[in-house]
Amino acid sequence: MLLALILIPLLAAIAVALSPRTSPALPRLLALAATGATFVISVMLFLRFDIAGGMQFEQTMAWVPSLGLRFHVGVDGLNIGLVLMGCIVAFAATAVSWDIQRDEKGFYSLLLAMIGGILGAFVSQDLFWLYFFHELALIPTFLMIGVWGRGEDKNYATFNITMYLTLGALIALSGLILLYLQMPLADRTFDIQAMTKHFQLHPIAAGDQNLIFGLLMFGFGILVSLWPFHTWAPLGYGAAPTANAMLHAGVLKKFGLYGLIRIALPMLPAGSQRWLPVLALLCMGNLVYCGWVAMRQRNLNGLIGNSSVAHMGFCFLGIASLTLVGVTGAVLVMIAHGLLAALSFGLSGYLYSQTGTLDIPRLGGLLRRLPFIGAALMIALFAGCGVPGFANFAGELMVLFGAWKSGVTGHWMVVAAAWAGLIIGAVYMLRAIRNMLHCPEAEGAGEWIDAIGSRRWPYALLIAALVLFGVAPGLLTDAIKPSAEAIVKMASSGKANAVAPAAPLLKAASTH
């Protein structure tokens, strides 16, 4: 099942690339069919997922035995929700791409390759493949921004995002290889479960843990737009075509956070003790500074892009708290924000196709002219403020509880920053609602056409998911909790290890 989840989009990408030029509608149909199939599969997986079952739907294949490399996919509570979210966003992103009128073949083939890479990254249980699939999305992003992107900065933006992400990925790769080399020569493997088990029984020396955790934190951090390495994100999303921005901001960006939770925390407990306070401090930059920047934006995409960077602060904060409720909240925010970012960028893409501008002052009175899109945008902006009823609220609240409970140095300061971030968020979101949705109609508003019929359902799908998980967050948190608990327990063993570097796990656990 999981293998099909990766192979369907990738094979469809090849099929689209080889499809004849004489049938211009075929690429879009193939892409919709492929992402629709992955969506159905992911819903089935989610429904059949056994909360108490640990790692499920596993599939393995030998690949390069001499290096201990094998193909291994599986889902547990940590990534089942992310996979579902990824498939929803992928389906919606394909559906909103009707405005692509040029080189559809190339566009959909790159989009499908990107989707295959993203889904592969989230289901891989092998470090090498995790990295491999993530990098698969790099070149499609570059080409899609370059060829189908918009704005005068697109040239700069596309190189900026590609080089920044390559740097982050390579730093993370150095950390991953160093982690691999810490395994004894005889049973070297890239398998995440085997490595986690080994490093729990035989902790790595504290100095090496600090080095590797630092590499992973900054490498993955760059991929998630950790302040002050976030500048690529608003710029790139502003220039990207709608589908690309939706997938990148919504799903791909969560890869770094997933990597930190899945790899860095359980394998490097002592390193996380050393670095998580630093992460807590840096995430204040996301929460407050990037929120502040978002407040100053006059461009809708700039606002959404910066606010999405700001929201990453909550995820970092949840991880840094290293408490069960905090980490669970972080995963919930990842899923909720994925849906929200996709919805926001999808709507801004629709607006751009109608108005030709994303300048907020030139977008007045949307609610009168475009009732459906206006209402959807209102929902997105309210969800962004953290209004109860949407999944974001539940996640952010859990993160705040977790951060308050944790003993991270200066946690009151970070929590205060998070509150400040929420208030700043409310200010710019509400201001955007006033200026775009309610103001007098802008010039040329008469020509804008609201989304009708089949163009509505991608937005409706995303909103439905946001509300569903907002009203019943237990659907996700019940699955996340067991996995998060195991990870928090493993990562917390570093507290004792920080004092006695080589203390075995059992001893460390009993001191708590």
Added chain:
Amino acid sequence: MNASLLSLEWMILGGGLVFLLLDLWTPAGKKRSLGYAAAALVAVTLVWSFRVDASTPQLAFNDGYVLDALALFFKRFFLIATIGVLLMSVDFADQFQAGIGEYYSLILFALGGMMLAASANDFTMLFVSIELITVTFYVLTSFLRHKTPSLEAGIKYLILGALSSGVMVYGIALVFGSSGTMKFGELAEKAAGLTHQKVFLIGALFLVAGLAFKISAFPFHVWTPDVYEGSPSPTTAFLAVGSKAAGFVLLLRFLFVAMPHAVVAEWSRVLMVMSGVTILYGNLCAIPQRSLKRLLGYSSISNGGYMLLGVAAMSHEGSTAVLYYLSGYLFTVLAGFLVISIVVRQLGSDDLKAIAGLHRRSPLLATALTLAMVSLAGVPPLAGFFGKFLLLKSVLEQGSSYYWLMAVAVVGVVISISYYLGVVRAIYWSDRPIEPKELILGAPMRIALYACVLGMLYLGLFPNFTLELASRATGVLKF
């Protein structure tokens, strides 16, 4: 002596002589297709090479020639490369005013030199094979006799090549003078007592300098961009793939078979610095280039630097990574030069502007060039990614004294993204209006391109088989 050991070389060198004669009796209009016959000969030799058994090292020519797994790996590498180069030459041949048949023969002679280099087991064989390669390349680089840039390339290659050969001979003389032997095997035993003898060390250093010229490592790289730019495209491709790989097999054998371990271990710092500087220099200089061939020239310098990472790691894993990286580099660079050769021949320019809108003229060419650039940049799922992964892994394996080199390599890769993807940008979106002129692609070129693309994907997605071969090949080296 067992002459049948050299069966592959006999086939190629004999074939070269035959083609030289055939050229006399072939009517002028049909000379071009002699290249297909030459490519067929090389292909037959490649198939024949699978009948050659090299599981245990076998010696010939008074131990000057060895046939082992490493030699066979490189022989096959050179044979595959030459098939691509010959197909490219047939397409390119109408640019030559005269001597088409000679061009094919010279390629076969250079191939013979490379195959001998793969088996060189003493200094005589090392020098003779290198000279066979270099002297043929003097002619191959200046084959566009009516074009000044080609002649200029030939002269530059001649002067610097002669200089480096001189340095190398001097080095060989010093090593022979201090150790009293020309044989790699004997030297490894005798040299244990020579580790502190300055004459011996200087001689060995001169030898490494001569080989560094072949792989265009800093500071022996100056000829590369000019010669790459001026030479006919097939020659440039052959230089980039064959000549560089020959340099690496000789370097690996010299460092890890002939030299005592104590000396090499002391040189690790030198190799590390050379690798790091080569990576940075090649990548930084490539950024402002507008000529594709020149850009690939600098890229070839930086790739030499990456491969030196594996040499500097001084481990079995490192050398295996070099072999693997070279295999991927073969398909990648051939794909790149196949496209450039067609563009240069039909549009008359290798400027970045010439490839604007290439995807409208020929989707296959655009896709192949894009994949080649992406593979050079080291992005999955292509060969370049797995090769770089192996190289970086082998560097990190050597412990914390190598971490700075890893950092340099990472910086180099990030820099390289900017110009490799700059080529991709030039293809797909550029502000220049495009005149829709179709590019004509013959069936052989089409097949060669497909083969290169498949090779890149195969080595990126299914590395196991080639990795095993490379690992077995480097088993003959001592660390």
